[in-house]
Amino acid sequence: AQTVTQSQPEMSVQEAETVTLSCTYDTSESDYYLFWYKQPPSRQMILVIRQEAYKQQNATENRFSVNFQKAAKSFSLKISDSQLGDAAMYFCAYRSAANNDMRFGAGTRLTVKP
Amino acid sequence: DSGVTQTPKHLITATGQRVTLRCSPRSGDLSVYWYQQSLDQGLQFLIHYYNGEERAKGNILERFSAQQFPDLHSELNLSSLELGDSALYFCASSGLGSYTQYFGPGTRLTVL
Numbered sequence: 129a130q131t132v133t134q135s136q137p138e139m140s141v142q143e144a145e146t147v148t149l150s151c152t153y154d155t156s157e158s159d160y161y162l163f164w165y166k167q168p169p170s171r172q173m174i175l176v177i178r179q180e181a182y183k184q185q186n187a188t189e190n191r192f193s194v195n196f197q198k199a200a201k202s203f204s205l206k207i208s209d210s211q212l213g214d215a216a217m218y219f220c221a222y223r224s225a226a227n228n229d230m231r232f233g234a235g236t237r238l239t240v241k242p
Numbered sequence: 243d244s245g246v247t248q249t250p251k252h253l254i255t256a257t258g259q260r261v262t263l264r265c266s267p268r269s270g271d272l273s274v275y276w277y278q279q280s281l282d283q284g285l286q287f288l289i290h291y292y293n294g295e296e297r298a299k300g301n302i303l304e305r306f307s308a309q310q311f312p313d314l315h316s317e318l319n320l321s322s323l324e325l326g327d328s329a330l331y332f333c334a335s336s337g338l339g340s341y342t343q344y345f346g347p348g349t350r351l352t353v354l
Binding site (some may be wrong): 136 | 245273275282283284285287290292297298299330332334336341342343344345347348350
């Protein structure tokens with residue numbers, strides 16, 4: 129079964145600085161999708177960014193970008209110019225292309241210091 | 243706003259009781275997924291429905307069941323509730339051919 133590991137339970141960053149959140153996954157599949165979701169104190173799950181495994185180019189959404197290393201099964205999230213509103217739990221998720229089962233990591237709590 | 247709605251927002255009940263959580267997917271989405279998030283933990287996949295049919299089951303207890311109706315809304319039924327069932331229950335939906343799931347605001351269940 130696929131597993132998703134987020135090795136950093138907590139991270140902190142200074143406002144306007146850059147932070148990288150780590151995520152690794154275990155799979156024997158070649159076709160899959162990866163996601164980062166943000167969960168602020170409101171507990172809403174908000175899609176931050178997504179990546180198709182067949183695409184070599186790393187996804188970017190404004191200040192958010194990923195470093196997708198397929199061979200290493202690594203999918204890190206970089207947040208540039210961190211803002212106070214970025215403070216939240218961040219979850220990495222894996223979805224197989226063969227089915228709709230999505231697996232989540234345990235999350236990383238990001239604190240942004242003013 | 244993801245377009246996915248869930249009711250109620252909060253639910254407080256006692257052990258042994260039965261509750262029903264409701265989810266309306268985004269307009270046009272045929273797939274509905276249910277997840278459970280216990281305190282400060284990741285999300286656990288419970289079950290997936292597509293156009294009224296069950297497609298996949300995850301870590302769903304036998305005391306829990308779900309269904310999706312012809313109008314595509316879904317209900318998650320939790321029975322014989324235990325203290326450990328207290329959690330945030332999320333519904334998500336996705337469209338045909340889409341691999342992205344969009345989440346509702348969740349229902350917070352408290353079992354006393």
